[in-house]
Amino acid sequence: MVTVDPYTPGQVPRVLAGRAAELGRIRDQVSRVVAFGELGGAPLVFHAPRGLGKTSLLRTAQREAEEVGCLTAWVACSRERAFLPELLHAVRRSLERAGLPAGGDREAGRWRTRLEKVSLELGLPGLSVGGELRTGVDPVPDASPPAEAAPIGALEDLLHDAATLARGRGREGSRGGTRGGVSPGAGLVLFLDELHAASAVDLSILLNAAQNLGGAREANPLAVVTAGLPVTPEAIVRAATFGERSVFVPLDVLSDDDARALLTVPAQAQQVTWSPEALDLVAAECHGHPYLLQLLGSATWQVARPASGGVLEAGHVVAAVPSARDQLDAMFRARWAGATPGEQAFVRAMAQVAQSQGADNVTRAAIAAQLGQPSSSISVPRERLIEKGVIEPVGHGLVRFTMPGFARWVTELSGEHLTQE
Ligand SMILES: Nc1ncnc2c1ncn2[C@@H]1O[C@H](COP(=O)(O)OP(=O)(O)OP(=O)(O)O)[C@@H](O)[C@H]1O
Ligand SMILES: [Mg+2]
Structure with a gap:
């Protein structure tokens, strides 16, 4: 069927x-x-x-x-x-x-x-x-x-x-x-x-x-x-x-169990199952973020096109990642385009710090140092980016990007590309 x-x-x-x-x-x-x-x-x-x-x-x-x-x-x-x-x-x-x-x-x-x-x-x-x-x-x-x-x-x-x-x-x-x-x-x-x-x-x-x-x-x-x-x-x-x-x-990201349920329950309704390896891969990629789970779930389904009784395998997930990334890139590009030059500079500095430290949470001081500015002068872009939902405060002067993958996307763009956008 x-x-x-x-x-x-x-x-x-x-x-x-x-x-x-x-x-x-x-x-x-x-x-x-x-x-x-x-x-x-x-x-x-x-x-x-x-x-x-x-x-x-x-x-x-x-x-x-x-x-x-x-x-x-x-x-x-x-x-x-x-x-x-x-x-x-x-x-x-x-x-x-x-x-x-x-x-x-x-x-x-x-x-x-x-x-x-x-x-x-x-x-x-x-x-x-x-x-x-x-x-x-x-x-x-x-x-x-x-x-x-x-x-x-x-x-x-x-x-x-x-x-x-x-x-x-x-x-x-x-x-x-x-x-x-x-x-x-x-x-x-x-x-x-x-x-x-x-x-x-x-x-x-x-x-x-x-x-x-x-x-x-x-x-x-x-x-x-x-x-x-x-x-x-x-x-x-x-x-x-x-x-x-x-x-x-x-509202926080979904727990690991709920993230897996997000994927398995709608599939079960059509007698389609996820292999444990495939589920592990998606869960690791999406960090409990519901939109990402839906996106990668959908991309995997499109690759596998399972019949009723079929199984979604790890290979399907791997093959689906590029198309899910493409869609995500479009969203990141829209976020980037919606930021002012000052906000973009803040985002770029923050992404560089996050990537170099291998951490999600970044201090205000580290961002200011990366920009070569005093900490007090970055308040405005910081507030605006929080308002726009691009970054969020996580206590003790720390901020993080609200979408997993955004820091990587920003740092992966070439310098030339960044200034053209
Ligand atoms: N608990 C959930 N179970 C299954 N899917 C979910 C859940 N929460 C969100 N989603 C999916 O994640 C995506 C984003 O959800 P939603 O639009 O409700 O988020 P939002 O917080 O309202 O986002 P925004 O701030 O952009 O309006 C949707 O595609 C939705 O299908
Ligand atoms: Mg909404």
Whole structure:
């Protein structure tokens, strides 16, 4: 029987390997919403460098939340767009799909009014919060605040209403009904991905609204689950002092067992197995990095093209490495091109130090020495590269590249090639 490559480099995986503890934390909050009709808890914030599985985790949790009867709204934040208007759209779409509000003209009218109010407060760049904060990515510095500018309150009211409507669905008057035997009327779960890209003002409004909703937790059947790059916790605490009450959860690379499960479980579904040697090779090459595992898993499958009952062998892996490397190079090239000349110089120096020391973690002092600059003058490129997810701090003034292989790629480029890029 013909088989199909089950691996998903760059897409939400068919099977989420590992992450049981992280999914458990989300489930705890969702269960509270479902069982008690109350707030799940302080916003959950998963943070990790690129490719470690934040989106995959949130998408899996979203599916689970829907399976237990929650409505969900998903927003991927971006520096180009204000995210609160997107959140409104996502919440509205989610309710509409469930046939809400359905309690007759009065309820629908009330909901429309609520939406209009909150759109006015949040949707237009330049609206002011308490005379100080401005929503949007391009604030208008001298726009005078409208008389009723209260985006926090407006968002709070809207989320309260939306969560209450979601909870009430399936009860009297609702057309939402039961889907596939699932009990309706659980509540609302917001999933906010790429949260580091949200503007500080939008973030502040959201955190304030969430904090206020927590003041009446039993009245708000809602949970907020977010993810972003490692700078996210810092951005949150900067946006609102009480932001530190969010629950911060770092995502690490997969354990060796989970890395192997990432490869074997999707293959088993098609009666294809991995030889132990092949598994060892992939595990050694990828260091538990989920994107790399998917990439090399897929490349191996393409080389082997196994029939059902077939075995993926070490030879297939060896033959697949060049094509996986090519794809990885394309990603590295994009990272390189997205860096300023100052950041590129930092990356090059850091890669040289890492390669010469044979270590992943590099000190700030060693990078500065390699560049022939004082340690204090490399702060800006260092911060920017952390923000972009190219490098990450690992404590005690140490940083490392977030993608295995990037240091080698940078040092392997000829000097001429580097200056041309
Ligand atoms: N637990 C997992 N099990 C299986 N595959 C995974 C897992 N986590 C991530 N992946 C795979 O790794 C790749 C990257 O995952 P994902 O896009 O979720 O990462 P991310 O942290 O959101 O990255 P980015 O910061 O670039 O958005 C995807 O191809 C996905 O299929
Ligand atoms: Mg992602």
